[in-house]
Amino acid sequence: MQENQNSFSIKNWSDDDKPREKLMLKGRSVLSDAELIAILIGSGNRNESAVELSKRILASVDHNINKLGTLSVQKLMQFKGIGEAKAVAIAAALEIGRRRRGENVKKITKITSSKSVFELLHPFLGDLPHEEFWIVYLNNSNKVLQSVQQSKGSITGTLVDVRLIMKEALELGAVAMILAHNHPSGTLKPSEADKQITEKIKNAATGLDIKVLDHLIITQTEYFSFADDNIL
Structure with missing residues (x-):
């Protein structure tokens, strides 16, 4: 033996x-x-x-x-x-x-497309076994002011605080934002909850003259863009 x-x-x-x-x-x-x-x-x-x-x-x-x-x-x-x-x-x-x-994503300082958002956030979200909801705050030149983890949850979902998102946007002087969260399951299809929270944040932002430019769903290798799919 x-x-x-x-x-x-x-x-x-x-x-x-x-x-x-x-x-x-x-x-x-x-x-x-x-x-x-x-x-x-x-x-x-x-x-x-x-x-x-x-x-x-x-x-x-x-x-x-x-x-x-x-x-x-x-x-x-x-x-x-x-x-x-x-x-x-x-x-x-x-x-x-x-x-x-x-370390490489630190070079991304301006958002030019949904792909650049994916490249910015994938290192943080791509490998996670649970869901996280992030916000990328932008100035009027679409330069990144800050990328923030807004909530962290189980594999089935996260709890998103819309008031906190707006508070941080005002404190940063952001004029636009991009929403993003990961799907550990690998599915790229947005759920009804995904669509509802997007609409809720969009309505709240409109009242403050802040634009929601996109919402990305990120998996280990791919992403789905609400804006690219014309459902924002």
Whole structure:
């Protein structure tokens, strides 16, 4: 039994096949997602190498790294061979990747399209397992004054405070705003509740001479724009 376990050890592979050595010899860009995760976990289990185990983990999320980022430490630990330390290492690495994407969005200072809103907010909303409702406040040149998380809720919805949204808009001197929230389920279709809160905020903003330019629904890879679909 011990011999079988050793046969799956990365130490027994050729240097060209070992993920760590492969990275050193050929560079990180040539490694597959599974090989990169294998470096993080170091070893597999009795029946799988680290790479094979990593492939199975990726297969469970349809080989989607963003979706992998939504798995909790407890969920990762359900895979045989993934203990707490390995699960934490995976979660930490994916969080670093998310924060790295977040650094890039700081360059987005002006909204020119629904896509630019998606690029601004996706690093914050794309991987979440629960819903959050955000507001992007803009000046008269559509430059971003502030992006604010207005509410945080369960996977089924959030509680939005319209009065607080208007208060912050006035304090910032905003003349326009864009609404956004995520759908952890992955569906891009707006619900009736989504439409109702959009209309409620729009009516409140109109009374203060503030425009609601769009409402985006954001998923792990895509977005839906109320404005682009002419339902705002």
